[in-house]
Amino acid sequence: xxxxxxxxxxxxFRLHYFLPLSERLAKGAMKEVLEKRTKEYxxxxxxxxxxxxxxxxxxxxxxxxxxxxxxxxxxxxxxxNVRAVGNLGVRFLGADAPEISFQLPGESxxxxxxxxxxxxxxxxxxxxxxxPFDPPLTEGxxxxxxxxVGPGAAMNHYxxxxxxxxxxxxxxxxxLTALGQSEEDFQFYxxxxxxxxxxxxxxxxxxxxxxxxxxxxxxxxxxxxxAAKVSPYFxxxxxxxxxxxxxxxxxxxxxxxxxxxxAPKLGPARERVRDARRTGTGIFDAxxxxxxxPFEVRFLARRQPPDRWVIDLSKNDNTIIKPQEYxxxxxxxxxxxxxxxxxxxFVEKGWQRQA
Numbered sequence: 001x002x003x004x005x006x007x008x009x010x011x012x013f014r015l016h017y018f019l020p021l022s023e024r025l026a027k028g029a030m031k032e033v034l035e036k037r038t039k040e041y042x043x044x045x046x047x048x049x050x051x052x053x054x055x056x057x058x059x060x061x062x063x064x065x066x067x068x069x070x071x072x073x074x075x076x077x078x079x080x081n082v083r084a085v086g087n088l089g090v091r092f093l094g095a096d097a098p099e100i101s102f103q104l105p106g107e108s109x110x111x112x113x114x115x116x117x118x119x120x121x122x123x124x125x126x127x128x129x130x131x132p133f134d135p136p137l138t139e140g141x142x143x144x145x146x147x148x149v150g151p152g153a154a155m156n157h158y159x160x161x162x163x164x165x166x167x168x169x170x171x172x173x174x175x176l177t178a179l180g181q182s183e184e185d186f187q188f189y190x191x192x193x194x195x196x197x198x199x200x201x202x203x204x205x206x207x208x209x210x211x212x213x214x215x216x217x218x219x220x221x222x223x224x225x226x227a228a229k230v231s232p233y234f235x236x237x238x239x240x241x242x243x244x245x246x247x248x249x250x251x252x253x254x255x256x257x258x259x260x261x262x263a264p265k266l267g268p269a270r271e272r273v274r275d276a277r278r279t280g281t282g283i284f285d286a287x288x289x290x291x292x293x294p295f296e297v298r299f300l301a302r303r304q305p306p307d308r309w310v311i312d313l314s315k316n317d318n319t320i321i322k323p324q325e326y327x328x329x330x331x332x333x334x335x336x337x338x339x340x341x342x343x344x345x346f347v348e349k350g351w352q353r354q355a
Contacts, residue, residue: 046084047201054201058082089202092221093193094269096233096294098161098283105131105301113158113297122153122292125300133303137324141305144327148291149300156291160283164229171223175209186210191219193238204238206265222265226272228282231293232333235308236342240266251311253318253350256336260313270313273333293332308337309353320346322354 047056061073061081073081101110104117111117121130126142126149137145176186187210195204206219217223224230237249240263251259261267276284283290292300299306310321314334320343321328329335338346347353 044086045201046086046088047197049200054197054199056201057085059085089200090188090190090207091198091200091202091204092224092230093204093206093238094232094234094266095221095224095230097164097224097230098157098290098294099297100158100161100165102298102301105303113154113161115154118154118158119151121301122149122157122297123151125149131303133305135305137305141324141327145292145296145300148296153291156288157294157297159288160229160290163282164224167224167227167229168220171220172209175217179209179211193240195238222269222272225269226276228273228276228284231283231290232269232273232335233295233337234266234313234333234335235337236311236339239336240264250342250346250349250351251336254316256311256313257316260336270333274331277331308339309343311336311338311351318351320351320353325354 044057046058047054049055059082060067060070061083062068063072068081075081099113101112103109104111104121125145172186176183179186189208189210190203190205191208192203192205198204206221208216208219211217218226225232260270276282280286295306306323306326308323308326310323310326310329312319312321312329312334313336314329314331320338326335326337343353
């Protein structure tokens with residue numbers, strides 16, 4: 001907890017770069033750029049997936065700036081204070097950036113989307129020599145995707161992915177300057193909405209610079225959405241840390257649009273995305289608009305259709321849309337994705353699955 005936000009789960013982290021920032025910005029050495037773009041780092045992760053299991057690495061916690069003794073760090077019979085060994089991945093809530101790199105079908109290694117094999121794949125991801133989708137894609141979704149894929153789709157995605165990465169770097173640099181801090185002193189402020197980690201062990205957060213005094217800037221999540229460097233991607237129940245919810249809370253049927261509009265962070269974020277679309281900013285620029293949503297690139301490569309149901313936040317109805325019908329909600333900021341395990345809770349409260 002934090003005194004400024006007593007009801008929120010928050011934490012602070014120091015900024016850590018794998019390379020000195022000056023070297024990263026210079027990007028003078030091609031090898032360094034390629035290593036950065038493909039995310040091939042040597043630093044171990046504190047939480048990671050190994051053989052399908054999410055595992056963590058920790059050591060005895062600190063006490064007065066030094067490693068504490070076992071006596072100090074064992075709180076009671078079922079609680080111990082630890083510190084992370086390795087880096088922690090942080091996944092921005094509400095935002096989905098174009099992919100710098102991802103796994104091609106059947107591969108475990110990440111490959112940059114600038115690779116010619118991605119161009120070949122996204123030119124025709126439905127070719128007969130590729131692994132089949134399991135389960136198969138519906139005809140409606142196939143038709144939707146065929147209007148998005150084709151020659152140039154991979155480089156379009158990669159170009160906008162590097163633009164998003166550069167934009168986030170510049171936001172962090174600007175915050176270092178604004179606070180007059182060094183990379184060593186700079187800290188991130190993380191606010192959790194509901195679930196703390198995803199299936200890959202990444203923290204699920206709204207991320208900002210740590211600044212105890214007001215006024216504070218918007219979170220990086222919101223800044224990137226406003227600049228249209230990322231696509232909105234709202235997944236229940238991690239949609240708004242400032243929207244107070246009781247256990248097993250679901251949006252009442254026939255109120256989704258009203259609730260979303262009133263939500264302290266979700267409402268303004270959606271409006272900023274709409275403004276960016278109207279002005280042709282970032283991923284909405286007609287000259288080079290984002291052809292494939294990031295999650296579409298991922299499920300095409302995995303050969304697995306989307307599996308989250310959808311609520312249309314532009315409507316006050318009671319329909320939960322089938323996962324493969326997400327595209328029938330045309331604007332990404334109006335899609336609220338509902339993981340399958342939460343659907344029974346919504347049905348119990350009066351929502352109906354799409355027939």
